[in-house]
Amino acid sequence: MDPLVIDKIAKSFATQVAVREVSFRVGPGEIFALLGPNGAGKTTTIRMALDIFKPDRGTIALFGQAPGLDALDRIGYLPEERGLYRNLNLLDCLIYLAGLKGVRTSEARRRLTLWLERFDLATHTQKKINDLSRGMQQKAQFIAALIHEPDLLIVDEPFAALDPVNTRLIKEVLREFAAQGRTVIMSTHQMHLVEELAERMVMINRGEVVLYGTVDEVRRQFAANAVLLDGHGPLAALPGVLSVEPLGDTGTLLLHLDETTAPREIFQALAAQPAYTVDRFAVALPSLDEIFVRVVEGTHLAEEVMA
Amino acid sequence: MQRTFLVARHEFLRHVLRPSFLITTLLFPLILGAVMLFMRANATTSPDELAAFTGKPLGYVDDAGVFTLPVPASLTAQVQALSDVASGVEAIQAGALQGFYHFPEDYLQGGTVVWVSEDVTGPQGQALIATLLQASLLADHPELVTQLGRPLALQLPTEDGQAELATAMAAERGMLTFVLPYAFAMVLYITIFSAASFLLQSVTEEKENRTIELVLTTIRPLALLTGKVLGLGLLGFVQVSIWLAAGMLLLKTSTGALEQAGLAVPWTAVVLALVYYLLGYLVYGSLLAGVGATVTHMREGSQLVAVLIIPCIVPLWFMTAIIDQPDSLLARGLSFFPMTAPVTMMIRVPLTTIPLWEIMLSVSVLLASAIACLWVAARLFRAGTLLAGQRLDARAIVKSLG
Numbered sequence: 001m002d003p004l005v006i007d008k009i010a011k012s013f014a015t016q017v018a019v020r021e022v023s024f025r026v027g028p029g030e031i032f033a034l035l036g037p038n039g040a041g042k043t044t045t046i047r048m049a050l051d052i053f054k055p056d057r058g059t060i061a062l063f064g065q066a067p068g069l070d071a072l073d074r075i076g077y078l079p080e081e082r083g084l085y086r087n088l089n090l091l092d093c094l095i096y097l098a099g100l101k102g103v104r105t106s107e108a109r110r111r112l113t114l115w116l117e118r119f120d121l122a123t124h125t126q127k128k129i130n131d132l133s134r135g136m137q138q139k140a141q142f143i144a145a146l147i148h149e150p151d152l153l154i155v156d157e158p159f160a161a162l163d164p165v166n167t168r169l170i171k172e173v174l175r176e177f178a179a180q181g182r183t184v185i186m187s188t189h190q191m192h193l194v195e196e197l198a199e200r201m202v203m204i205n206r207g208e209v210v211l212y213g214t215v216d217e218v219r220r221q222f223a224a225n226a227v228l229l230d231g232h233g234p235l236a237a238l239p240g241v242l243s244v245e246p247l248g249d250t251g252t253l254l255l256h257l258d259e260t261t262a263p264r265e266i267f268q269a270l271a272a273q274p275a276y277t278v279d280r281f282a283v284a285l286p287s288l289d290e291i292f293v294r295v296v297e298g299t300h301l302a303e304e305v306m307a
Numbered sequence: 308m309q310r311t312f313l314v315a316r317h318e319f320l321r322h323v324l325r326p327s328f329l330i331t332t333l334l335f336p337l338i339l340g341a342v343m344l345f346m347r348a349n350a351t352t353s354p355d356e357l358a359a360f361t362g363k364p365l366g367y368v369d370d371a372g373v374f375t376l377p378v379p380a381s382l383t384a385q386v387q388a389l390s391d392v393a394s395g396v397e398a399i400q401a402g403a404l405q406g407f408y409h410f411p412e413d414y415l416q417g418g419t420v421v422w423v424s425e426d427v428t429g430p431q432g433q434a435l436i437a438t439l440l441q442a443s444l445l446a447d448h449p450e451l452v453t454q455l456g457r458p459l460a461l462q463l464p465t466e467d468g469q470a471e472l473a474t475a476m477a478a479e480r481g482m483l484t485f486v487l488p489y490a491f492a493m494v495l496y497i498t499i500f501s502a503a504s505f506l507l508q509s510v511t512e513e514k515e516n517r518t519i520e521l522v523l524t525t526i527r528p529l530a531l532l533t534g535k536v537l538g539l540g541l542l543g544f545v546q547v548s549i550w551l552a553a554g555m556l557l558l559k560t561s562t563g564a565l566e567q568a569g570l571a572v573p574w575t576a577v578v579l580a581l582v583y584y585l586l587g588y589l590v591y592g593s594l595l596a597g598v599g600a601t602v603t604h605m606r607e608g609s610q611l612v613a614v615l616i617i618p619c620i621v622p623l624w625f626m627t628a629i630i631d632q633p634d635s636l637l638a639r640g641l642s643f644f645p646m647t648a649p650v651t652m653m654i655r656v657p658l659t660t661i662p663l664w665e666i667m668l669s670v671s672v673l674l675a676s677a678i679a680c681l682w683v684a685a686r687l688f689r690a691g692t693l694l695a696g697q698r699l700d701a702r703a704i705v706k707s708l709g
Contacts, residue, residue: 050524072524083517088321099313100525144521 001064002027003152003183004049009058010207011044018044019055020207026152026185026200031178033198033215034187035288037296041207042187043080046154050077063151073102076150080157080187082141084129090116091125094144101148108147115143119169134161142170146177153177154185159193171197191288201288203295210295219285222294225257227266230280238269254284310526314534315541322505322542331501332546336553343557365432366407367439368392371414376443386435392423399425408436488630491580491653494550496619498584499649502543503591507608509535510599510688529685532596536681540588547584551577576656579666586673587649591619593680600688618646622654633659642669645676 004026011019019041026032036042048055051067062071085093091112098108116122119139124132132140138161146153158174159167174184174197188194194201195215203211203218211218230252235244240261245254257266263283270278286294322328366389367374378386389395389407398404406424414420422430445451510532513519522531555577594615595608602608622629622641629638633655641651642661648669655661 047520052520052523069525069527075524077521077524079517079520081517081520083513083519083521085321085518086516096313096317097521097525099317100310100522102310102525141521 002061003063004185005061006045006049007059007061009045009048009055009060011041011048011053011055017207019048019204021058022202022204022207022209023058024202024209024212026183028183029178029181030200031174031184031186031198033194033201034185034204035189035191035194035201035211035292036204037292040204042204043156045204046077046156046185046187050075050154073148074151076145076148076153078141078145078153078155078158082138084137084141084144086130087128089126089128090121090132090140093129094140094147097144098147103148111147112143115147119143135163135166138162139166142173146173150182152183152185154187156187157189158186159188159190167193191292195288203292205296211291215288218291219288220283222286222291223283224286225259225261225263226284227255227257227263228280228282228284229253229255229270229278231270231276231278233276235276236273238266240265252280308530311530311534311537314526314531315538318509318535318538319541322539323545328542328546332549336550336557339554340557363403363405365435366395366398366404367436368395368407368409370412371410373410373414373440374443375446376439378439382435382439385432386439395423399423405431488654488657489626490554491576491657492623492626492650494547494554495580495584495587495649495653496623498543498547498550499587499591499619500616501546502539502588503595504612505539505542506535506592507595507599507612508605509539510596511602511605511608514599515604528688529682532593532681532685532688536589536592536596540585540592543584543588544581547581551580576653579656580653582670583649583652583673586670586677589677590645590673590680591615593677593684597680597684597687600684618644619650622647622650626654629654630658639665643672645673648673 002025006022006024008021008023009019010017010021022041022045034042034045044053047053049060049062049067051060051072060067062068063074065071085096088096094112095105095108098112099105103111113122116125119142121136121139121143124136129137129140142155142158145155153174155174158170162170171193174186178184186194186198198215200214201211201218202209211221213221228247235253238255240258242256242258245256246252247254255266257263267281270276270281364385364387366387368389368391370391374388378388387404389398392409395404395407395409399406406422406426408430409421409423411417411419411421424431513522526534595612598608598611598615602611625637625641628635629641629651632638638651638655641647642655642665652661652666652669
């Protein structure tokens, strides 16, 4: 049963269309990335999936059923707009939030002992939320999102405000989570983390899906016909190569190929050059970062042309 | 349902442990008690009580020759005629006199009287002196003197004077008819609004600190709101109970003669006060929660709250009229309008026997409006909750109710 299936949903607010038409599916046990520029409609989409808003059109299925409290109890949520009860102490606040998710106080205490220890918050349990640093508050909220051991974890910008140590910690937990067969939906602007963690992704821009598929597919889809080459020795001319561009001072070369030449043919041609030793040969895939910028700017460009 | 109670418990405990709540709840009766004690100590209207309080008589020096009649024998313990100012001062210094009034020679022309005393509390026993003076000035009209003297004579404490005592009680009952409704109305007014504004605060707080988004994935808006209403209602209930209990205790100790005179502490009024507190709180609490749902920040909310308070104040405006005629059309009308009913009823209850049907009707109206308000508040809550940053305009509100 897929944890989340979104089918052609749309949502408008008084003055603006937040989501025009969005469909995607998130399978069990995967880490799924929800990407898009600010104001693209990601948060609205998440809120509809969580039954906080009703979509104007389209359907949403959580674990095969219409969104409701039963399904929501199987979901953990880290909202983008962080918030905890500022005047409560850390432990009471987390116990209350766990209680709202149906975890009994004694059980919540037991689980919290482990999580707070792991997140290096064990010494701060009696401190007021207000007195915790932003990073600590974020970790606390992360704990609140998974204390009831949900089957689906939806995290909006989970790495914001975290230092590298804590970022690594969260990554670890997310991976563990997926390894247990649970599902993670992650919305973030940190593309390198998406490349690192996510298997599949959807990108939304202006309320519509612009990219959808596995991260690899998407990157290949955007690959220019080019290869990256590291090596030493004299490099003779290669058939089908339009130009050779050194990438900075790294010694890496970017080879632009003509349309009829496949990277494999270049590799074979290189093998036939005994004077040149290949250290690294790779198809030049664009980073998600580049793709992101290209897609978003491309949309702007298209609109300007239309106008 | 279980989560509704969890919310209720959470809200109750969170607020009941706040120092500000504890201080308000406990300090209010203390201040009230202190005020009552102070008022009693400074009461100048009943001279007998005063003389009993200080134990020293008053005097007067009559240089104007207006006191043609001697001080009645029954009052000599409290008022003494003095021959001149010097002897009065001497008596004060000797501690035999509390103070004296000096009527100068030109008193009848100028009307000025001088109070001489070492005390700082100001002129004492004015009513007593004024009555004596009136009696003297009206010496030619004895029937008028009797008339003027009567209330004074009736308030005298005598060894065996049951009749006088009863009349004195009637006078005190007169004071109570004002104090009791006023006290009930104020207690109700304050608790309803303190609990209701806690509710407003709690609703806006979750919006301001963004917890609401998380909370709404765990519980339905109506259930959440119901939990808050229950928890904070209980909070106000504790407060109103403490205040009423303290008030009753104060009333009992300060006017010990009350029960002797057959004026029982109005327990029905206390019960009704609790009932009307709950209903009034529900109506206003849900209204304020609705306000909380539509605004982004507490600041905005406070302005709307000011508007909502007005109907609650209306009965206080008409207080004198209601006290004068607790069964008038005005009083009854206000008892059936949900926003004015609680306070109006509390003014009326100690004064008159309200027919059962009136109470039933007003309770039903309140109950129905409370439920309606709560429902509307929950709908607004849903629509308003996450539009933080985006104002909820009239159209969106109407749409969300549809």
